[in-house]
Amino acid sequence: MIQPTTRLSFREWLPDDWLRFKPIANDPRVVRYVLAGTVPTDEQIRGHIEAARRLYLEEGFCLWPLIYRANQELIGFCGLDHLWGGPEIEIGYWLAHDYWGRGLATEAAQAVIAYGLRKLKLQRIVAVAHPDNRASLRVLDKLGMTFERLVVHENIEHVLYSKSRFPQPGVK
Numbered sequence: 001m002i003q004p005t006t007r008l009s010f011r012e013w014l015p016d017d018w019l020r021f022k023p024i025a026n027d028p029r030v031v032r033y034v035l036a037g038t039v040p041t042d043e044q045i046r047g048h049i050e051a052a053r054r055l056y057l058e059e060g061f062c063l064w065p066l067i068y069r070a071n072q073e074l075i076g077f078c079g080l081d082h083l084w085g086g087p088e089i090e091i092g093y094w095l096a097h098d099y100w101g102r103g104l105a106t107e108a109a110q111a112v113i114a115y116g117l118r119k120l121k122l123q124r125i126v127a128v129a130h131p132d133n134r135a136s137l138r139v140l141d142k143l144g145m146t147f148e149r150l151v152v153h154e155n156i157e158h159v160l161y162s163k164s165r166f167p168q169p170g171v172k
């Protein structure tokens, strides 16, 4: 598991975490630029969490629940997943609105990227964001990720960023 950062810790999903995550996922401000802007149903929330639990068991990573150390509350998630179910590994993060604007997404994502590249030895991590999601794009910049291209998925335009582990095989 990823080591705690100054203000955050990561853990596995617990069976009743969907109840802790539900108010975050049901906030229209949180889903404004994701899930085509619609809040997920309880069944969808449980399904995403179950899929994350399985992915962690099978591949050693997932979108982990994020715990705010000062009060032990689940305040969102940050971690790794398969981009649109394909071979690329993406970093993802959602935070409860109350916790925005304190550098927490950047703090969590820095730890996740270091874990992915150094511990899991991933060659490359990508990230996608809606072009209007200024906060997310700013986080990607602060992480030192590089803009690669625009990509359309399910009729929605996304900005794709990436970060690679260096040195690349065969590259000095």
Ligand SMILES: CC(C)(COP(=O)(O)OP(=O)(O)OC[C@H]1O[C@@H](n2cnc3c(N)ncnc32)[C@H](O)[C@@H]1OP(=O)(O)O)[C@@H](O)C(=O)NCCC(=O)NCCS
Pocket (backbone or CB within 6 Å): 029, 030, 031, 033, 034, 093, 094, 095, 096, 099, 100, 101, 102, 103, 104, 105, 106, 107, 128, 129, 130, 133, 134, 135, 136, 138, 139
């Ligand atoms: C994206 C998200 C995780 C960012 O979390 P956060 O903890 O507030 O992020 P940070 O504080 O680490 O960094 C946010 C940066 O964006 C900037 N920012 C925020 N809103 C902005 C806006 N509307 N326009 C421009 N910059 C903005 C902040 O000023 C900050 O940059 P700074 O440190 O240079 O001042 C949070 O907004 C969120 O959960 N959004 C909903 C879910 C989501 O969209 N996830 C990303 C999917 S791609």
